[in-house]
Amino acid sequence: MPRSTSPGAFRIHASSLQRRIDRLAEVATTRLAYSEEDIRGRQLAMEMMREVGLEVSIDAAGNILGRRAGSRNLPAIMFGSHIDTVREAGRFDGVLGVMAAIECIALLEAADTLTLHPLEVVIFANEEGQNFGALCGSRAAVGDISSEDLERSDASGRTLSDAIRSVGGKPEELRSSVYAEGRFRAFVELHIEQGGELDRLGIPIGSVEGISGIQHTDVLIMGVANHSGTTTMEARHDALAAAAELVLVVRKMASELHSCRVATVGRLVASPNSVNIVPGSVELTVEIRDMQATRIARTMEEIKVKAEDIAERYGVSFEFLDRKFMEPVPAHPAVLDAIEQACLALQLPFQRIPSGAGHDAQMMARITPMGMIFVPSVGGISHSAKEFTEAEDCARGAEVLLETILRLDGLTDETAAGVAHS
Amino acid sequence: MPRSTSPGAFRIHASSLQRRIDRLAEVATTRLAYSEEDIRGRQLAMEMMREVGLEVSIDAAGNILGRRAGSRNLPAIMFGSHIDTVREAGRFDGVLGVMAAIECIALLEAADTLTLHPLEVVIFANEEGQNFGALCGSRAAVGDISSEDLERSDASGRTLSDAIRSVGGKPEELRSSVYAEGRFRAFVELHIEQGGELDRLGIPIGSVEGISGIQHTDVLIMGVANHSGTTTMEARHDALAAAAELVLVVRKMASELHSCRVATVGRLVASPNSVNIVPGSVELTVEIRDMQATRIARTMEEIKVKAEDIAERYGVSFEFLDRKFMEPVPAHPAVLDAIEQACLALQLPFQRIPSGAGHDAQMMARITPMGMIFVPSVGGISHSAKEFTEAEDCARGAEVLLETILRLDGLTDETAAGVAHS
Numbered sequence: 001m002p003r004s005t006s007p008g009a010f011r012i013h014a015s016s017l018q019r020r021i022d023r024l025a026e027v028a029t030t031r032l033a034y035s036e037e038d039i040r041g042r043q044l045a046m047e048m049m050r051e052v053g054l055e056v057s058i059d060a061a062g063n064i065l066g067r068r069a070g071s072r073n074l075p076a077i078m079f080g081s082h083i084d085t086v087r088e089a090g091r092f093d094g095v096l097g098v099m100a101a102i103e104c105i106a107l108l109e110a111a112d113t114l115t116l117h118p119l120e121v122v123i124f125a126n127e128e129g130q131n132f133g134a135l136c137g138s139r140a141a142v143g144d145i146s147s148e149d150l151e152r153s154d155a156s157g158r159t160l161s162d163a164i165r166s167v168g169g170k171p172e173e174l175r176s177s178v179y180a181e182g183r184f185r186a187f188v189e190l191h192i193e194q195g196g197e198l199d200r201l202g203i204p205i206g207s208v209e210g211i212s213g214i215q216h217t218d219v220l221i222m223g224v225a226n227h228s229g230t231t232t233m234e235a236r237h238d239a240l241a242a243a244a245e246l247v248l249v250v251r252k253m254a255s256e257l258h259s260c261r262v263a264t265v266g267r268l269v270a271s272p273n274s275v276n277i278v279p280g281s282v283e284l285t286v287e288i289r290d291m292q293a294t295r296i297a298r299t300m301e302e303i304k305v306k307a308e309d310i311a312e313r314y315g316v317s318f319e320f321l322d323r324k325f326m327e328p329v330p331a332h333p334a335v336l337d338a339i340e341q342a343c344l345a346l347q348l349p350f351q352r353i354p355s356g357a358g359h360d361a362q363m364m365a366r367i368t369p370m371g372m373i374f375v376p377s378v379g380g381i382s383h384s385a386k387e388f389t390e391a392e393d394c395a396r397g398a399e400v401l402l403e404t405i406l407r408l409d410g411l412t413d414e415t416a417a418g419v420a421h422s
Numbered sequence: 423m424p425r426s427t428s429p430g431a432f433r434i435h436a437s438s439l440q441r442r443i444d445r446l447a448e449v450a451t452t453r454l455a456y457s458e459e460d461i462r463g464r465q466l467a468m469e470m471m472r473e474v475g476l477e478v479s480i481d482a483a484g485n486i487l488g489r490r491a492g493s494r495n496l497p498a499i500m501f502g503s504h505i506d507t508v509r510e511a512g513r514f515d516g517v518l519g520v521m522a523a524i525e526c527i528a529l530l531e532a533a534d535t536l537t538l539h540p541l542e543v544v545i546f547a548n549e550e551g552q553n554f555g556a557l558c559g560s561r562a563a564v565g566d567i568s569s570e571d572l573e574r575s576d577a578s579g580r581t582l583s584d585a586i587r588s589v590g591g592k593p594e595e596l597r598s599s600v601y602a603e604g605r606f607r608a609f610v611e612l613h614i615e616q617g618g619e620l621d622r623l624g625i626p627i628g629s630v631e632g633i634s635g636i637q638h639t640d641v642l643i644m645g646v647a648n649h650s651g652t653t654t655m656e657a658r659h660d661a662l663a664a665a666a667e668l669v670l671v672v673r674k675m676a677s678e679l680h681s682c683r684v685a686t687v688g689r690l691v692a693s694p695n696s697v698n699i700v701p702g703s704v705e706l707t708v709e710i711r712d713m714q715a716t717r718i719a720r721t722m723e724e725i726k727v728k729a730e731d732i733a734e735r736y737g738v739s740f741e742f743l744d745r746k747f748m749e750p751v752p753a754h755p756a757v758l759d760a761i762e763q764a765c766l767a768l769q770l771p772f773q774r775i776p777s778g779a780g781h782d783a784q785m786m787a788r789i790t791p792m793g794m795i796f797v798p799s800v801g802g803i804s805h806s807a808k809e810f811t812e813a814e815d816c817a818r819g820a821e822v823l824l825e826t827i828l829r830l831d832g833l834t835d836e837t838a839a840g841v842a843h844s
Contacts, residue, residue, distance in 0.1 A: 195652030212651060216697055227804060228686040229634060229711050229778030230617030233677035235802055240687060241673045244666035251663045255655035264650040265662060267697045268690070275638055275689045275707040285697040289651050356651030380657055382649060 010107045010402050012100075014395035020048060020099040021394070024083060025091040029385065033084035033126035033136065034163040041083050042167060045098060045123055052106040054121060060177040061140030062169030064123040068105055069114075070409075076118040077408055078368070079104075079188040079401060082127035082137070082360060090387025092394075096375070097190040098123050100398035107402065115409040117185050124360040125167055132160045138360035140164070142367050143178035150174070179367050186335050186408050187364040190373045190401045192389050194357050196380020204396045205350040206374030207339045211362040212261060212289040212354050213328030215296045219246065219307075223316040225272055225280025240270045240279035242314040249306045250286050253299050260290040260299040262356060291328045291354045329362040335371030335408065342403035348396055373400050432529045432824050434522075436817035442470060442521040443816070446505060447513040451807065455506035455548030455558065456585040463505050464589060467520060467545055474528040476543060482599040483562030484547035484591030490527055491540050492831075498540040499830055500790070501526075501610040501823060504549035504559070504782060512809025514816070518797070519612040520545050522820035529824065537831040539607050546782040547589055554582045560782035562586070564789050565600035572596070601789050608757050608830050609786040612795045612823045614811050616779050618802020626818045627772040628796030629761045633784040634683060634711040634776050635750030637718045641668065641729075645738040647694055647702025662692045662701035664736040671728045672708050675721050682712040682721040684778060713750045713776045751784040757793030757830065764825035770818055795822050 027044055028037035046056050046064060054066030067076065081097025101121040108115070125137030131154040139145050150161040150171050161171040170177075193199075198206050223239030247265045254263035268284040286303060288296045300322075307318040336352075343350040353374065361370045375397035378388040449466055450459035468478050468486060476488030489498065503519025523543040530537070547559030553576040561567050572583040572593050583593040592599075615621075620628050645661030669687045676685035690706040708725060710718045722744075729740040758774075765772040775796065783792045797819035800810040 193652065194649055195654060196657050197654060200657070214651070226802065227616055227779060228684060228688055228709055229636070229780070230615065230799075230804065231684070231778070231802060232617060232619060233673070233684060235618045235622070238673070238686075240690060241669055244669035247663055247666035248670075251655070251660070262650060262653070262655060264660075264698070264700060266650055266692075266699050266701060267695050268662060268692050269695070270688075270690050273689050273691070275709055276686070277688050278686060279688060287650055287697055356653070357649060358651070377652075380648065380653060382652065 010111065010399070012103055012107065012395040012398040012402070014391040017099060017103045017394050017398055018391040020102060021091055021095055024095055024099065029085070029091060030087055030089050031083065031085045032087065032130045033128060034131065034166055038084050039167060042123065045083055048102050049121060052102055053109050054105060058168040059141065060170045060173040061137050062125040062164045062167040063137045063141055066105070066121040068108070068119040070116050070118040071114045072116045074117045075183055075185045076120040077115070077186050077188070077405055078120040078122055078184045078364070079405060080122035080124070081189050081191055082124045084126055084128050086128050086130060086383045088385055090382060090385055092192045092387050092389050093194070093382055094127055094191070096192055096389065096394055096397065100190050100394065100401055103398055104402040104405065115406070117409050119405065120184070125164070125169070127360055132163065134358060135360055135363055136160070138363035140174055141179050142363050144363065145174065181367045184368040186332070186369045186371070187361060188335065188371050188373065188401060188404055188408070189359060189361040190375070190397045191359060192377045192382060192387070193353070193374040194377050194380070194382035196377065197353055198351060198374060198376035199378055199380060201351060203349050203351045204375065204393055205343050205348050205400055206353045207336055207343065207350050208331055208355050208372035208374055209336065209352050210291050210328055210330035210354055211359060212291055212356050213293050213296050214324065214326040215288045215300055215322065216324040217286045217300060218321040218323050219284050219286060220319040220321070221246070221282040221316050222319070223280055223314065224278070226278045228276045228278050231278055236278050237315040238278050239282040239316055242310050242316045243268060243270070243282040243284055245310045246284070246307060249303060253303060259302060260288050260295050261354060262289045263287070263299065285323070289356055291330065293328055326358070329365045331371045332365070332369035335369050338404045338407040339371050339373055339400065342400050342407055346399055346403055348400060371404070373397055373404065432533065432821065434525055434529065434817040434820040434824070436813040439521060439525045439816050439820055440813040442525060443513055443517055446517055446521065451507070451513060452509055452511050453505065453507045454509065454552045455550060456553065456588055460506050461589060464545065467505055470524050471543060474524055475531050476527060480590040481563065482592045482595040483559050483567070484586045484589040485559045485563055486545035488527070488543040489540060490530070492538050493536045494538045496539045497605055497607045498542040499537070499608050499610070499827055500542040500544055500606045500786070501612070501827060502544035502546070503611050503613055504546045506548055506550050508550050508552060508805045510807055512804060512807055514614045514809050514811050515616070515804055516549055516613070518614055518811065518816055518819065522612050522816065522823055525820055526824040526827065537828070539831050541827065542606070547586070547591070549782055554585065556780055557782055557785055558582070560785035562596055563601050564785050566785065567596065603789045606790040608754070608791045608793070609783060610757065610793050610795065610823060610826055610830070611781060611783040612797070612819050613781060614799045614804060614809070615775070615796040616799050616802070616804035618799065619775055620773060620796060620798035621800055621802060623773060625771045625773045626797065626815055627765050627770050627822055628775045629758055629765065629772050630753055630777050630794035630796055631758065631774050632713050632750055632752035632776055633781055634713055634778050635715050635718050636746065636748040637710045637722055637744065638746040639708045639722060640743040640745050641706050641708060642741040642743070643668070643704040643738055644741070645702055645736065646700070648700045650698045650700050653700055658700050659737040660700050661704040661738050664732050664738045665690060665692070665704040665706055667732045668706070668729060671725060675725060681724060682710050682717050683776060684711045685709070685721065707745070711778055713752070715750055748780070751787045753793045754787070754791030757791050760826045760829040761793050761795055761822065764822050764829055768821055768825055770822060793826070795819055795826065
C-alpha cells in the first residue's frame with residue numbers, strides 16, 4: 001500500500017522509544033566495539049529489527065542492515081547510526097538514531113504503510129573507534145579501509161580483520177562489497193547534539209548544516225632549560241611561558257575573533273617539567289574546527305604569524321607540524337531542506353547548527369546525499385554516564401526522522417533529481 | 423710563624439688550580455653522592471688535602487674535614503664546598519670551592535705562613551641531593567637530619583644511614599657530634615655563580631648578599647573536561663587556558679612588576695591531556711625566590727588575588743597548597759665586608775648579587791657567620807656538561823677566598839666581636 005499520510009500522522013510514543021533505549025542499556029552501558037558486550041547489544045538490536053519485520057543481514061564490514069521493501073524498484077533510503085560506545089558511556093550517543101529508526105519502521109508496519117523506496121536501517125560497526133580508529137564500519141562500507149588497516153592490531157593483539165569477523169563481517173569481501181554511489185537515495189542520521197546549544201536555546205531540533213572540518217597541528221616550542229633560581233627573568237628562554245601565550249592566542253581566535261567555530265589546545269607536555277627548572281621545551285597540539293576549510297586554514301596561518309611574535313619576545317623557536325586535516329562535510333541541501341520542511345510541518349522549532357563531532361554520516365556523504373538531525377543533550381554532556389536527553393525530545397527527533405524519510409520518499413522524480421549526489 | 427703579608431702576596435696559579443679541577447673530572451665527571459664515582463673522587467680529594475699538609479678526618483655525617491693548626495687557641499675558620507655532582511654534570515659546581523681551598527692551603531704552606539685561627543677545609547657530602555634531598559651533609563652537620571631521615575631509602579633500597587656509612591660517616595654518632603655554635607669563627611664558600619649575571623656584566627667577582635628564600639606552591643585548577651568539537655567556546659570551563667593565564671601572571675610578577683627576584687612555573691600537567699578534549703584540570707607548581715621573605719609572601723598573595731579573577735572569567739576553580747618555604751639566608755655583614763674589602767685590596771671589580779640556588783653555606787649560617795664568593799659561569803649554564811668558568815676567573819675567585827680568610831683571621835679581638843653569630 002503506497003503512502004497516503006499527512007504530516008504528524010505517525011506519532012512516536014516516547015515511552016516505547018525510551019523502552020528500546022533502556023533495553024539496550026540493560027545489556028551493558030559500556031559496549032566497546034567488537035567486545036562481548038557489543039556483540040550482545042548487536043544481537044538484541046537485530047532481534048528488535050526482526051520483530052518490526054526488517055530483513056536483517058550483516059555486510060562485509062560488520063555493519064548490520066535491516067531492509068524493508070518499497071513499492072518501486074528504487075534505491076533505498078538509509079537511516080540509522082551506531083550502538084558501540086566509549087568507555088563509561090551514556091545511553092543515547094548513537095543508540096538513539098538506531099532505536100528511533102526501528103521505532104519508525106514499527107509505526108510504518110503498524111499502519112501497513114509501504115514507501116516507494118525500500119528503507120534500510122543501518123547499525124554501523126565501531127563508530128567510536130576505541131580500537132582501530134573512529135568511523136570504522138562506515139569507512140569500510142565506502143571503501144576507506146585499506147588492507148594494511150585490516151592487519152593492524154589493537155592493544156590485545158587482535159587485528160581489525162579478526163575483530164570484523166567476530167561480529168559476523170567478511171573482511172576478505174570488503175573490496176568487492178563497497179557501497180556504490182547510487183545504491184542509496186539518501187542517508188539520514190538522528191543523533192544527540194553532544195554539545196549544549198539546543199539545550200541552552202530550548203529548541204528541540206537541530207538541522208545539521210554539516211560536520212565540521214578538523215585541523216590538528218602539533219607545535220614544538222624550543223627554549224632553554226635552566227636553573228630557576230640562578231637564571232634571571234631577562235636571561236630566560238621559557239618554553240612554557242611562550243606556550244601559555246600560544247594557548248591564549250588559540251582560544252582568542254575562536255572566542256573573540258570568531259575566526260573559526262572552536263579552537264582548542266587539549267594536549268600540552270612541558271619538559272623537563274621540574275618545579276625548579278625553567279622549562280626547556282613544550283609540545284602541544286592545536287585543534288581548529290569549522291564548517292569552512294578556508295576559515296580553518298586562515299585561522300592556523302594567523303596563529304603561526306602570532307607565534308613568530310611570541311618566539312621573538314621569549315627567545316624561543318616554534319615548529320609547526322600539520323598532522324591531520326579532515327575536510328568539512330556539508331549536509332546535502334535537499335536532505336537539509338527535507339529535515340527543515342519536516343520540522344515546519346510538525347510545527348517543531350529548529351535551529352541550523354554544525355556538528356562539532358564526527359559521525360558515520362560524513363562517510364556516507366561520499367556516496368549519497370546526507371543529512372543529520374540533532375536533539376538536545378542536557379548540559380551538553382556526552383561520552384559520560386551523565387549524558388541525558390529527555391524521552392520527549394528523543395520522540396520528537398524520531399518524528400522528524402520519519403517525516404524526513406517520508407518527504408524524501410515522496411519527492412517526485414523531478415524534485416528527486418535535486419537529491420542527486422553532488 | 424704568624425701572618426705578615428700584604429694584599430695580593432699570595433698569587434694563585436690558574437694552571438695549578440685548573441689541574442686540580444681537571445684531575446677530579448678524570449675520576450668521572452658525574453659523581454652522584456655516595457656512588458662509587460663519588461667515593462673515588464673523595465679519595466683523590468683527601469689525597470690532595472694530605473699533600474698540602476692538612477690533617478684529614480671524616481665527620482659523623484660523612485663530610486671530609488682537613489685541618490691546619492693556627493697559632494692561637496681560637497675557633498677555626500672553615501671554607502670549602504662539595505664535590506658530589508648532578509647527572510651529566512660539569513666540572514666546576516662545588517669542585518671549584520674545594521680545589522681552591524686546597525690551593526689556598528698549598529700557598530700558605532709554601533710560604534710557611536701560619537694563621538692565628540686554625541683553618542678547616544670542608545667537603546660536604548651529598549650537596550646536590552640526587553638521593554635523599556639536597557644539602558644532606560651540611561644539614562646533618564648542623565643537626566637538621568632526623569632519625570627518620572636516616573632510615574629513608576633511595577630508589578635502590580639503600581637507607582641514608584647506609585649511604586653515610588659507605589663514605590666513612592658514623593650516622594649513629596650524628597646527634598652527639600652536631601657542629602656547635604662558636605666552633606667556627608666563620609664559614610666562607612667559593613662557588614660558580616650558575617646564573618649568568620657576572621658573565622653578562624663582565625665582572626669577575628660576585629659578593630653574595632645571601633641565599634634566596636624559596637616558596638613552592640602547588641596549584642590545582644578544576645574546570646570541566648568536554649568534547650572539543652561539540653563544546654562552544656562560551657560553554658567551556660577550560661582549565662588549561664586558565665592555567666596559561668596564571669603562568670603569565672607568575673612570570674609578570676618578577677619580570678615586569680619586580681615584586682620578587684624570580685618567579686617560575688616549571689611543572690605543569692594537564693588532564694586528560696587529549697587533543698580533542700577541553701582540559702578538565704591542570705596541576706602546576708609556582709616557585710618564588712627572593713632575598714626577602716615578605717616580598718615572597720606578598721608576591722604569592724598577589725598571584726592568588728589575580729587567580730580569583732581568572733577563575734571567574736574561565737569558570738574554573740583554583741586551589742593553592744603552599745608546599746615548602748625556605749627562609750632567605752643573608753650573608754653575615756662582617757664576612758660580606760671582608761669579601762668586598764678583599765676585592766678592593768686585590769683591585770678586582772665585584773658586584774653584590776643574591777644566590778638563586780641553595781648552598782651548604784645556608785646551613786652553616788645557622789651556627790657561624792657565613793659568606794659566599796661567586797665567579798662567572800659562562801652563559802649562566804650549570805648542571806650541564808657545558809658548564810664553564812675560565813681558569814683565570816677560577817684563580818681570581820681563589821685569591822679573593824684566601825684574602826678574605828686572611829682578613830677574617832687578622833681581625834682584632836675588637837673587630838672580631840662584629841663577626842659574632844647574629
